[in-house]
Amino acid sequence: MSIRLQLLIIALTTLVLPWAGCQYARELESTLRVSQENSLQAAAQTIANALSAQSQRVFSAVDGEQPFDGAQGDLYLFPLIAQPLLDGYREDWDLDVEPTALRADGLTGRVQAGVTEHYLMLYVEVDDAHFEAEPGEVSPEQDSFDRVNVAWQRSDGSLDSVFFATSAPGLIQAQRVEGTVETGERVVVEPRIQAFWLQTSRGYHVEARIPRSMVGSRLWIEAVDGQSRRTAGFMGADPPRGGRLITPTPGLGPLLSTFIGAGTQATVVDANALKLGSAGSVVLNKDDPDGAEGSWYRRFVAGDTSRWPVRLSAPDHMEGHSVASAIAGRPSAEWLRAGANGSALLSAAAPIIVDERIHGAVVLEQGGDQLIDLRDRALTHLFNLTLLATALAVAIAFGIATWISVRIDRLRLAADTAVTNDGRIRLDMPESRRTDEIGALSRGFERLLARLNEHTQYLRTLGGKLSHELRTPLTIVRSSLDNLESEGLRADQQGYVRRAREGASRLQSILSALGAASRVEESIKQAERVSFDLKELMQSAIEGYRDGFPAARIELTTPTDTCFMHGAPDLVVQMLDKLIDNAVDFCTPSGTIRVGLTRSSTRYEITVDNDGPPIPEDMLNRLFESLFEHRQGGDDKPHFGLGLYIVRLIAEFHGGSAAAANRSDGGGAVFTVTLPMI
Amino acid sequence: MGYHRPMKRQIAIVEDEPALRENYGAALARQGYQIKTYGNRKSAMGAFETHLPDLAIIDISLEEEAEGGFDLCRDLRALSAEIPIIFLTARDSELDAVSGLRLGADDFLTKDVSLPHLAARVAALFRRIDALRRPDNSAQIVRRGALSIDGEKMQTAWNGAPVTLSLTEFWIVHALARNPGHVKNRQQLMDAANVVLDDNTITSHIKRVRRKFQQVDPAFDAIQTVYGMGYRWVE
Numbered sequence: 048m049s050i051r052l053q054l055l056i057i058a059l060t061t062l063v064l065p066w067a068g069c070q071y072a073r074e075l076e077s078t079l080r081v082s083q084e085n086s087l088q089a090a091a092q093t094i095a096n097a098l099s100a101q102s103q104r105v106f107s108a109v110d111g112e113q114p115f116d117g118a119q120g121d122l123y124l125f126p127l128i129a130q131p132l133l134d135g136y137r138e139d140w141d142l143d144v145e146p147t148a149l150r151a152d153g154l155t156g157r158v159q160a161g162v163t164e165h166y167l168m169l170y171v172e173v174d175d176a177h178f179e180a181e182p183g184e185v186s187p188e189q190d191s192f193d194r195v196n197v198a199w200q201r202s203d204g205s206l207d208s209v210f211f212a213t214s215a216p217g218l219i220q221a222q223r224v225e226g227t228v229e230t231g232e233r234v235v236v237e238p239r240i241q242a243f244w245l246q247t248s249r250g251y252h253v254e255a256r257i258p259r260s261m262v263g264s265r266l267w268i269e270a271v272d273g274q275s276r277r278t279a280g281f282m283g284a285d286p287p288r289g290g291r292l293i294t295p296t297p298g299l300g301p302l303l304s305t306f307i308g309a310g311t312q313a314t315v316v317d318a319n320a321l322k323l324g325s326a327g328s329v330v331l332n333k334d335d336p337d338g339a340e341g342s343w344y345r346r347f348v349a350g351d352t353s354r355w356p357v358r359l360s361a362p363d364h365m366e367g368h369s370v371a372s373a374i375a376g377r378p379s380a381e382w383l384r385a386g387a388n389g390s391a392l393l394s395a396a397a398p399i400i401v402d403e404r405i406h407g408a409v410v411l412e413q414g415g416d417q418l419i420d421l422r423d424r425a426l427t428h429l430f431n432l433t434l435l436a437t438a439l440a441v442a443i444a445f446g447i448a449t450w451i452s453v454r455i456d457r458l459r460l461a462a463d464t465a466v467t468n469d470g471r472i473r474l475d476m477p478e479s480r481r482t483d484e485i486g487a488l489s490r491g492f493e494r495l496l497a498r499l500n501e502h503t504q505y506l507r508t509l510g511g512k513l514s515h516e517l518r519t520p521l522t523i524v525r526s527s528l529d530n531l532e533s534e535g536l537r538a539d540q541q542g543y544v545r546r547a548r549e550g551a552s553r554l555q556s557i558l559s560a561l562g563a564a565s566r567v568e569e570s571i572k573q574a575e576r577v578s579f580d581l582k583e584l585m586q587s588a589i590e591g592y593r594d595g596f597p598a599a600r601i602e603l604t605t606p607t608d609t610c611f612m613h614g615a616p617d618l619v620v621q622m623l624d625k626l627i628d629n630a631v632d633f634c635t636p637s638g639t640i641r642v643g644l645t646r647s648s649t650r651y652e653i654t655v656d657n658d659g660p661p662i663p664e665d666m667l668n669r670l671f672e673s674l675f676e677h678r679q680g681g682d683d684k685p686h687f688g689l690g691l692y693i694v695r696l697i698a699e700f701h702g703g704s705a706a707a708a709n710r711s712d713g714g715g716a717v718f719t720v721t722l723p724m725i
Numbered sequence: 726m727g728y729h730r731p732m733k734r735q736i737a738i739v740e741d742e743p744a745l746r747e748n749y750g751a752a753l754a755r756q757g758y759q760i761k762t763y764g765n766r767k768s769a770m771g772a773f774e775t776h777l778p779d780l781a782i783i784d785i786s787l788e789e790e791a792e793g794g795f796d797l798c799r800d801l802r803a804l805s806a807e808i809p810i811i812f813l814t815a816r817d818s819e820l821d822a823v824s825g826l827r828l829g830a831d832d833f834l835t836k837d838v839s840l841p842h843l844a845a846r847v848a849a850l851f852r853r854i855d856a857l858r859r860p861d862n863s864a865q866i867v868r869r870g871a872l873s874i875d876g877e878k879m880q881t882a883w884n885g886a887p888v889t890l891s892l893t894e895f896w897i898v899h900a901l902a903r904n905p906g907h908v909k910n911r912q913q914l915m916d917a918a919n920v921v922l923d924d925n926t927i928t929s930h931i932k933r934v935r936r937k938f939q940q941v942d943p944a945f946d947a948i949q950t951v952y953g954m955g956y957r958w959v960e
Contacts, residue, residue: 518815519742522836526748529840533755555837570929584952591953617928620952 050455051448058444064433072426079421083393084380087311087411091397092378094306094313095409102401105296105315105323120150120267120281120290123321123363124162131161133218135245135252137170144362146172149270153277156250156270162294167257171195171268175250179273181212192273195253197221198282199266199290207261209237211253216246221255265290293317293363299324310414315399317407318374320364330414331386358383358392358412365410369396373408376400382415391415454478454485458492465496472500510689511565514558521558525551564689564696567621571700574615581619581651581722582610585644588620592627599631605644610651613725614701622697623653625690626718630657633716649724650703656717661709670707671695694720733759734851737778739769739797740813741788745836749782752840753847766793770800777804780850782811782843783830795828802829807857809850811892813838832892834920842919846892853879869902870960872947886941893918894934901948901958910955931956 098105131139137146137159146157154175161168173195181192198208209221221240226232242255267290269280281290296315303313304326314325359366372379373396380395396410457477465473474496479489528548536544582605589603630640638658645652662670671691691705698705703722710717736758740746743764750760761778763769765788773781781801787793798810810830831850834843856877865877871884879895881888890898900917901909909917911927918930931948938945949959 515815518836519745523742523744523748525837526745526752526840530748530751530755533752533840587951588953591951591955594954616950616952620950623953 049448050452051445054444054448055441058437058441061433061437061440064436065430068426068429068433072422072429075425076422080382080393080415083413083415084382084395087393087395087413088378088380088397090306090311091373091380091395091409091411094303094411095378095397095399097306098302098315098409099399099401099406102399102406104302105299105399106317106401106406122158122160122266122268122290122292124160124167124292124294125362126295126324127161127163127168130163130166131168131254133241133243133254133256135216135243135254137252137254140168140170142362146170149268149280151279153275154270154272154279156279158268158280160266160292162259165259167259167262167266167292169197169253169255169257169268171253171255171270173250173253173270173279175270175272176248177272177274178216178246178251180214183214193251194271194273195255196269196271196280196282197255197257197266198269199261200263201261202263204263209240211242211244211255213244216244216251218242219244221257262292264292266292293319293321296323300326303327307411312412314365314410314412315407316365316370316374316410318405320366320370320374320408322363322365323407329385329392329412331390331392352382352384352389352391355382355384355391357389358385358394360385367394369394370408370410372396373398373410374405376405451485454481458485458489462492465492466499472496472503474500508565510561510563514562514565517554517558521551521554525555560689564692567618567693567696571615571618571696574618574700576613576615578611578613579616580609581612582606582608582644584616584619585623585642585653588623589642592623596627596631598636599634600639601627601642602639603642603644606646610644610646611724612651612722614722615697618697618700619722622694622720625694626653626655626720629690629718630655633657633659635659638715651722651724653720653722654717656710656715658715661713662707662716664709667707667709671705691718694718698722733757734779735759735761736847737769737773737781738762739764739766739781739787739794740784741765741786742784748840749843752844756844756847758847764788766790766797769797773801773804777808779854780809780811780847782813782847785812785814798828798830807854809854811843811846811850830891834893835926838920845919849879849892853877867902869905869958870947871942872898872902874899874902883938883941883945888937888941890934890937893920894930894937897930898934898948901956905958905960908951908955908957913955 125140125142125144127140127142129139129141131137140159140161142159142161144159146159149156149158149171154173156171156173158172159170161170173193175193179192181194192212194210194212196208196210198206201207209223211219211221213219219242221237221242222234223237224232225235239261240255240257242253245252245254267281269278269282271278299315303315303324307313307327309327310330312325312327312329315323317323356367367381367383369379369381376398378395378397380393383392383394384390385392391414393413393415394410395413396408398405399407399409454477461473461476465476467473474493476489476492476496478485479493480486481489525548528544528551531544532541585603585605589601592599593601627640627642634640634657640658641654641656643652643654643656645654671694691707695705698720701722703720705718705720707716707718709715736753738746738749738753738760740749740762741764746762746764750762754760761772763772769783781798783794783797783801785792785794787797790796794812798812801808801810806829809832810828812830812833813836814833815836832846834846856875856879859877865875867874867876873882873885875881876899879892881890881895881898896918897914900914914927914930931950935945935948938947947958947960949957951957
């Protein structure tokens with residue numbers, strides 16, 4: 048992994064900042080939620096306390112001893128905002144709750160009750176497809192017509208009842224039976240109570256309007272099928288049971304509204320969780336007016352709200368844990384999801400206790416949006432800042448990494464090329480003046496190279512030194528042998544002397560070869576440059592080589608005209624000697640050595656191409672180094688890998704270069720020496 | 726004759742390496758010379774001041790003095806203009822240094838020289854001394870154009886002007902000029918000069934010979950290099 052990548056990864060760890068920000072925002076949010084819960088609950092408690100002090104104003108109409116029981120005919124009077132038209136439909140009641148079923152006794156029906164300022168509204172739906180009309184003269188005994196009986200308890204406790212029936216659907220008035228069985232009963236119209244009878248395909252609807260003042264706290268409804276005498280609903284019993292009318296307390300709304308601020312809804316429920324009154328309204332999450340940005344961040348940080356219960360809303364009663372808990376006596380708060388998009392809604396409830404008895408509860412509801420807004424604003428800020436910081440950190444880290452790796456790369460390149468192909472050592476390294484670790488590394492390289500250079504120099508001169516130092520002892524040996532021979536030896540002794548002499552002369556040629564490079568260096572120092580014809584020189588030299596190596600086939604191609612160059616002809620010949628020597632050694636017995644001279648605008652190129660085994664690729668560049676030898680197999684001549692080194696020395700003396708390559712057909716090697724004309 | 730020829734010619738060998746000193750001495754003594762050996766410049770010069778040898782063989786580096794042989798040669802030449810002096814060197818490169826110094830030595834040899842070769846050139850130098858002391862004998866003079874070679878006195882002249890060559894150089898020129906136009910390869914030249922040298926040294930000898938002739942005649946180019954083969958004398 049490159050340094051750049053490593054530092055980039057390190058820099059990316061700064062992404063932990065936004066993450067920490069999210070955590071912080073979450074904590075902030077939950078803290079805010081708790082504090083909102085606490086404050087809302089405290090407010091609910093305050094309102095509950097205030098209301099319990101005036102419980103008469105709150106619970107005036109309620110007999111809360113028994114639980115609400117629709118099966119016993121208890122009716123909740125929905126507060127209706129506008130006075131509905133009497134038309135047999137309840138759509139204009141503007142309630143999104145379905146009518147409750149009447150107790151079925153052979154007949155099915157549904158009922159709903161509402162209350163306006165002056166009237167009690169009743170809506171009865173009966174499933175009775177066969178309509179029996181009311182005859183013109185009715186007596187209760189001979190009634191075989193469809194009707195709806197309504198009975199109620201007056202404020203003073205006495206009972207009253209009317210029935211609704213009609214000869215034709217439409218606007219009707221209630222009828223009442225007057226008199227007793229003894230005095231004779233008769234049916235009279237009750238003009239104060241009006242209704243609308245609507246016939247439908249399934250049965251009929253009756254929408255009735257009864258002045259509020261006529262009815263006390265209980266009311267019973269019964270639908271009768273005229274033909275079968277089957278009924279649905281409840282009729283009054285003595286003592287009165289069921290049929291209680293649960294009414295929102297008049298004036299409770301305005302009272303509550305004095306306690307609450309905007310965005311909060313306060314509701315008072317009775318012990319059965321039926322609503323007695325409410326005020327205010329909840330402002331739910333408006334559909335993200337500030338665009339996708341908020342929600343984008345929210346995705347990262349929003350607490351999990353899916354576990355929250357959904358707010359169940361009903362016009363007549365309240366549900367939920369907090370309400371149930373408050374009615375059971377414990378103040379409580381909970382978060383709900385409300386609305387189409389599941390906006391947060393806080394619901395806090397506190398019981399209203401009068402004379403140590405729980406009469407009901409105050410429920411406060413508040414949207415959680417303010418929190419989200421607050422959080423989002425903080426979070427957006429935090430996010431922007433930390434992302435900026437991260438981007439900055441990443442950019443800086445990347446920049447530094449790039450800078451460092453460029454420097455290291457430079458150093459590496461310099462180290463790679465410090466030892467040049469021709470074996471020379473470049474001692475200066477880049478970056479060595481820097482004071483940091485890379486600078487130290489570079490200086491370390493420089494010291495290493497200096498040592499290496501010393502060593503290389505030592506090796507380079509070792510041959511010459513050895514050759515010199517060994518010459519005197521060798522001379523002693525040879526001169527001693529000369530003397531010994533002159534003394535006159537026996538025939539058997541002469542053999543030893545001859546062998547000793549052979550050994551000495553081999554040693555001599557080894558020393559001579561060892562010292563060859565330094566002698567060439569010496570003669571290069573003293574070389575004089577003259578103008579000469581390279582073509583003529585080569586022709587003459589090749590002629591000599593043909594004599595010198597009769598077994599070898601040497602071909603020469605040159606340009607037709609003269610090739611003057613400025614240089615040291617002796618050295619050039621010496622260079623050719625070495626090239627031809629080398630080619631002869633490697634040429635296959637039947638092979639050919641092709642020597643070529645070509646001319647470009649400023650330089651000559653001498654190629655020596657011999658058939659033979661290719662040179663291993665990794666050695667091609669090292670062939671011209673001092674003391675490099677890849678020769679295998681032997682001949683008598685000592686080899687110290689100096690021949691091609693001398694070629695290089697001479698080429699460089701002339702400002703040229705030497706190179707080796709394998710022939711593309713793999714059948715031989717080509718040595719090329721380039722020499723400038725001047 | 727106006728001079729007394731001693732029974733034995735005396736040769737001084739100044740060489741700091743005792744084994745070599747003894748070997749050279751023994752070889753030359755066998756040839757009938759009287760040998761005196763010295764290990765350093767001081768002792769040699771002390772002896773020379775009282776008695777001059779007939780020939781001196783001097784090593785260039787003498788004990789601590791890297792070029793003590795040169796100084797000794799100069800001092801000895803100051804004592805006698807005629808005494809033949811042979812330099813022995815351990816290094817090829819010194820040959821060039823020696824030529825630059827023009828100390829008046831008669832020959833320069835590397836220590837590679839074999840004892841028979843050394844003896845041959847000692848004998849040659851004595852022969853030259855003898856020839857110089859005899860009256861002129863122009864019959865021995867070979868002429869090749871501007872070149873004249875006196876084989877007895879081992880002297881050369883170009884256009885009549887003497888060219889001072891060392892013994893080795895004289896023999897090389899002699900071998901080349903005897904058969905003008907014929908290429909002599911390095912081996913032939915070495916044989917002629919009674920030396921065993923490597924190619925480079927032959928090259929530098931030729932170079933030196935040319936330079937010496939050019940000092941007399943800057944236009945001299947009678948010695949031609951035949952690259953890859955050797956050298957020839959052209960008239």
